[in-house]
Amino acid sequence: MAKAEVIYDKFAGYDKYKDRRAEALIPIKEQLMKLYADALEAAYHTENEGKIGWVNFYSARRMLHFGEIAWAVMYSKNGVDLFEKINYPLEPPVYTELGELLLQVKEYDESIHYGKKGIAAWKILNYENEYDAPYKFKVRAFNTIGSSFSKKNEYDSAISYLNQALLIAKDNKDKGLEGRVLGNIGRILYVQANFDTAWALFQTEYQYSMLDSALNEAANASQWMAKANLARGNKLAALAEAKEALRLLRLWPNGQYRRDTYYTLKQIHRELGNYDSAFYYSDRYILLNDSLEKEVATSSLAISKARLNSEESRYKIQKINKEKERQLFIRNTIIAAIVALGLFVLMIVNRGRLKNKLALEKAESEKMLMEQEIQSAKEQINSFTSHIIEKTNLIEKLEEQVNGKNASSEHQMIIAALSQQTILTEDDWLKFKSLFDKIYPSFFQKLKKTAPEITVAEQRMAALTRIQLTSKQMAAMLGISVDSVHKTRQRLRQRLQFSSDTNLDEYISGI
Structure with missing residues (x-):
């Protein structure tokens, strides 16, 4: 773990603008993942669940910095489970960060569960004096719970928790966190068609995020401003705000925010009648959205596989340790033949039970993975065909637009190319x-x-x-x-x- 920390500080240390998914950092990430796997194996040999928990916890933080969400969730969940098993009092930020990770992989119920644990943990021990700004974690916990309820379309519960987060942020005069919470409230109002109020909240989020130098959050707020303005009929203002979002995302990249901005630009250009541009951003959106959705689906499957591999490794090591203990016992203590035979029979029975249990768990795991793959296949084929239908509609609109005028040879060539694509x-x-x-x-x-x-x-x-x-x-x-x-x-x-x-x-x- 110490060696991994030195390598991280030297080659991939903290820089909020750095893209840690860059190809140049892939060898560093792979080297760190190998070190974390070795550290976890060594920790399992100790059979000290507290030590195993800490290795999981610190590995999760570093993997998250490299965008390895699946591994980060697996390590964090393993660590928290082990800590709770030995009744180790976990600090509130541990629960809060796990809740935020689960929100990213769309595990909304689990996200709410650990977010609430993060809030409750502040009351168990006197953690207030151990942190410089404990309110930040409280705001993040309430914000995570509110966002998860919003994703589940339970807007009353979402507003309740987001208002609590907003109150804490305002009391501590933290404009950055206040803007982020206001933006989440604005998204709910947007869904409820309250576009004027929603736009005002997005504008505040944009201003506060710029003041906080959070350019990625400012970009997201700007593209939401564009959505709201488009719904209000302000097409040109919406176009300017969407372009501002792209400008900021070039400075601080974020795949999800860029995808959402492409979709917004497609809608704006379609409303403006710019079907060439609408078609262009539609393609960009489809390509990036497919990649991100595949990443989420793969992360969900990878989480299950990674946790299963981790448990199998632990079982093998424990089995080796028990075998060593048995051999030591046999070497040092010669007991009666009848007792040895009884122990042997008992071991065979237990091994058979364990084998049956593992076979049942494996069958259930394979069934779950198969169901997930079938569901993922249905979603991808539906997405595939819907994209084809949308492209067809765009081509038809472009043909109608050009055929209604005296089409130039250039327009005719574009139509021919699209029609024959x-x-x-x-x-x-x-x-x-x-x-x-x-x-x-x-x-x-x-x-x-x-x-x-x-x-x-x-x-x-x-x-x-x-x-x-x-x-x-x-x-x-x-x-x-x-x-x-x-x-x-x-x-x-x-x-x-x-x-x-x-x-x-x-x-x-x-x-």
């Missing part, structure tokens, strides 16, 4: 087919059994028919004309040997 490449098809197989695992096998000589093009047409896309959406997705779609569907009917009165869609939906 092959959106689904071979790689895209393999990705789509992988997701499709998770949702409808026996679809293609049944299809080939019915028509053994079916072609790849006909399989694609059958799959797109199964998810109920229109002919125009299929054409845009495959990069072909609507007429070609009809011809392929006709060949599919012939391949399946259907009569003219057989409904192809109904048949495929039943596969």
